[in-house]
Amino acid sequence: MQNADAIITDSSGEPKVNYLTNGSTIKSWLLTKDHKRIAIMYLVSVSAFFLMGGLYAAAIRLELLTPASDLMESGTYNKAFTQHGVLMIFFFLIPAIPAILGNFLLPIMIGAKDLALPRINLLSLYFYWIGGGLTLYALLQGGVDTGWTFYTPYSTTFSNTFVMAVGLGIFINGFSSILTGLNFIVTVHTMRAPGMTWFRLPLFVWAQYATSLVMILGTPVIAITVLMLAIERAVHIGIFDPAIGGDPILFQHLFWFYSHPAVYIMILPGMGVISELVSNFSRKKIFGYEFIAFSSIAIAVFGFLVWGHHMFVSGQSIYAGLVFSFLTMVVAVPSAIKMFNWTATLYKGSILWNTPLLYAVGFLGLFLIGGLTGLFLGSIGLTVHLTDTYFVVAHFHYVMVGGQVIAYLGGLHYWWPKMTGKMYSEFWGKISAMLVFVGFNLTFFPQFILGYQGMPRRYASYPEELQVLNIFSTAGASVLGVGLMMPVVYLVHSLFFGKPAGDNPWMLPGLEWRTSSPPPTENFETMPVVTWEAYEFGEENGLDTEEARRREAVSTVS
Amino acid sequence: MSSHASDKFVYHEPGLQHQFEDMKQQEESVSIGMWMFLVQEIMFFGGLFTVYLVFRSKYPMAFAAGSNHLDAFWGGLNTLVLIVSSLTMALTVYYAQKGNRNMQVVLILLTMFFGAVFLGVKAIEYTSKYEDGLVPVAGLNKKVKENPNAEHGAAQAKPCYEMGHGAEHTYINPRGEFQWVDCSLVKVAEKGGFLTPEEKIGYYSNGDIDADKFRDKVRIFYWIYFVMTGLHALHMIVGIGLMTWLLWTAWKGTYSHDYFAPVEMSGLYWHFVDIVWIFLFPLLYLLGRHFLH
Amino acid sequence: MSEKHIESGEGHIAIPGYLGVFAVLVVGTILTYWAATKDMDWIFPGANTLVALLIAFTKMTCVMLFFMHVYWSPKLIWLSAIASFFWLAIMFAYTMQDYLTRSSGVFST
């Protein structure tokens, strides 16, 4: 039974067998059922896709430095932004936090030995690889130019690019996402350690649970939709082609039925990470635990009711437009609650300004702007003007990059010591966090103004009078690029040269900090019994802060 | 889960996987996992049902015409076959709980048999669609090069609303294209005054029924028919695969009162496939039947 | 766990119960076919479809409750069964509300 004195484990003993050292053959990785190894394999593959998507982003920004389409001709540009979107959304944003951090931490956080269905978990990784491989194959063959939305009838009839291969890649990758969601739901229901009640779950777990609901209920619809798209492209029956009786609007409905909730797949896990960071680095219980937990579920449910706001200008009736606009406004409320609660959590805390918290504070600022500009786009009178302009581009980058990517980076730094047993460089971490924040704002804030000017998105060339803002944007993108590359360097560096992190470097109460770093294959040596609420600090909950302070003093002196 | 005494030595029960503490937890996990999978399946088919809904509301007459040509006898028979197989499946679970090996084996064999009958009937239906030129993909229909019954140019001679659909193969179809000449239902609907404006746009050109335009809409119905029943048949095939595995394990006497989760889970899957068909049958086979009277 | 555990075997209906459900399903199938051949459009357009769907829903409920043992299952299973249909309903309803209002309203004048 886990108890207080087991928390600070003896660091002088010889290295214990952990999940990384438990078998080193290729087979022991490829056929592993260990959620932590699967998470590490996800980490490597997802990072590779992120890098590729980032290169496309760099190409896009360079092209937009000048009004004419001179760096790339428009066909190449169209492929660049499409592939940027496809890679980033389906192969980075959706799996990033759930499949890497969630996979690694969710079982540990609830005190389980593994996910409930480890073989399904491995299967989902293979689906991800197959789907990703198929997409990469299409990209190498010549790419795809439909935009990540695959709007018909352009994608079914008019495009001469590899729509089918990419569509099938997304179809298969969809099952990766579904199986991960399924696994998380089952795990949260059945695998909680004794004493780990629903309202003792870390908020990260709540967020993952809400995300999983969306994955289960939404992803199958996109799967069948891209399957129909592929069939339509192969044999051309005409379900999406109006020339022979089909309906392009139908595709948009099916597509957005998934893809709007998918936006919440891309932000809810980030919110979960931020809840962890804000609470843990203020060393204080989060303000209004229940409100935050339920607002995650509320966002997941309401997220399914608002997809029509992507189709405001598609000839929708005023009735449908107003209904969707109204519901969109309602979704804003749970996000606002989270925002206020995070801020209130900082009040009277003991705030440790380290890299993860810098990212978390960056998230608060960027997500605030991203969320508020969502109101601009939900307000139907205004959005007629803003639809399909750079305002939209800026808005969703503020949410996706400013939200999910920053939260992901914050989470990665936060749990890096746990995952690898090594401490990253705090100095370089802070520098990169600040570079990302500054570079990001410089990149995307000008795009709000560009959008209100009316600059349409997906344009390879644009009117000359808009160049100044685009130059700002490209300049910012290069800063952002540097900021995002730095963690790759110093995190990898820390693997070999970083100092050992210890089991609980920050003296935090979560279950993941009560096992060794890196954790053993079955996560805990004995089954933990939870007797404390989430985010409860203090010695009565097994945090021997006196001892930790003594150690800290010794290590700083020596 | 709070009931587990974690410091107790856990003996290894048969079929217990390493991540679980006991069988109860494992069964619970597997059961919830299966249900989540079914939820996922429902949404997966749901996308197709949405397509069905939208097009049926746009082109009800084309759907009715296409549906009337499906063979409701075979469809109905298949419904009954699936219901019987559902019963045998339910009984399999019942006897697995009782640990009765022989009854399990017999009932699984029966379930597989009825599943196979279902697929056989499906094959008969698909073949007749192939021969009638109703596969919505050009080139995948029977190529009718010469037809003794065909009056050459018959399709041009009579307006389409006086034709019955080519039961006597009164057409020549050398490239195996989708064939549809009968639009009599549109005439009926026109006379009855319940043709929607959208349908009129869909079926008419120059103020009169256009056989080609109508054919495109019927083809959409047949697309939906083939994709939905095809996906359903695919699920049946997977189900029969599951049954084969189940048969093998049941033969070995794996299942007892304490451990029957695999039987129960396969049963859930089988019943789900049955439920999909319960909806497909009226929606595809029967939707226009009442116009015939 | 807060949910009650799935009962193993004993709580379920016995063979006569299964046969009873089976009988309902067979009758339902025949009824569907019979109802489809009767023109009910005089009640209101689409009455046939409504009747067919009502019968199908009844059959589905029987299969789910008894063959799939939902009746004896924990609340979570009930919830997931209901939720999936609720989500389907969302998809149908919101798609159709767009389609049904699209061509009418202010624009049709």
Added chain:
Amino acid sequence: MQTNSWVPLFPDQASSFAWQVDYLYFYLIIVSVAFTIPIVVAVFVFGIKYREKEKFATPEEMHGSILLETTWSIIPFVISMTIFLGGAIVYYNQYRLPDDGMEVYVVGKQWMWKLQHETGQREINELHVPVNRKVKLTMTTEDVLHDFSIPAFRTKADVVPGRYTYLWFEATKPGKYHLYCAEYCGLNHSGMGGYVYVMEQSDFDNWLSGNVSGQTPVEQGRDLFENKLGCASCHAGGPAQRGAKLEGIFNKEVKLVGGNTVIANEAYIRESILNPGGQIVEGFQPIMPTFKGQVTEEQIVSLVAYIKSLSGVQTGTTSAPPAANTNAAQPARASNANSAEQ
């Protein structure tokens, strides 16, 4: 006219409901600032005031406050409802089509806008409208989705194949405004656009009656080729070229698909404009749309003259430089070479 400030912040306000959209925008900016500043200030004040003073301290616990949290659930809800209402009102004004509008028909195709006035006047990638008059657009497309967007009028609408969509505006300020295609439509999406010319009524009448511009045929032809008909988007050379190269072909032999050759004389050029599918040059796809009914015979004459000039053949007295790549924006003119069809 576009504002000429160094960093343009707002597009021109040139339609009757542009100010409503702008006011809504300002309102939302105020709301955003009102939310952002307190939160940012709070985060920084808390961050500095309560920064870690003692390692691993355990601050006093705080569980949350139902009253506070309910308050900050209700306030955003109320504010979001005001935003919704504001948006609804603005949208309602935009959405209701006028009964007395001047009708213009719009057909989108890859990658040009074809417009036709009630009077029969046709235009490509340009729209001339009178000031202070309601204009109602009835739109559809021949191929994929497009979106007819005029930022200065704060309005746009998708153009959906197989359906008609509608748009209306009332321009309030004479000038020349950008017209974009805002829904991604393939290769030359960013080239699919042009200008809306808002003119005084008298100028508009003048334009409608089709004043001759006084240009030479080659100049007219180049104008048509580069701007009005959008030929240059496919035929202007460069790596993006999808249509046959036209420089230097005049009176030369051209190899056609199928192996035949033909002399590229006037008749062939005319035939290729009106019936492009008939004689396709080897190595190209039959993607060129027909211009039958969209160009008048006069315009064809001008086009042929221009294409001849690309091969150095002089027509008449003009000497047009064969500069196919000059993309100088057209000066705003109240009249052009587009003669009225009678």
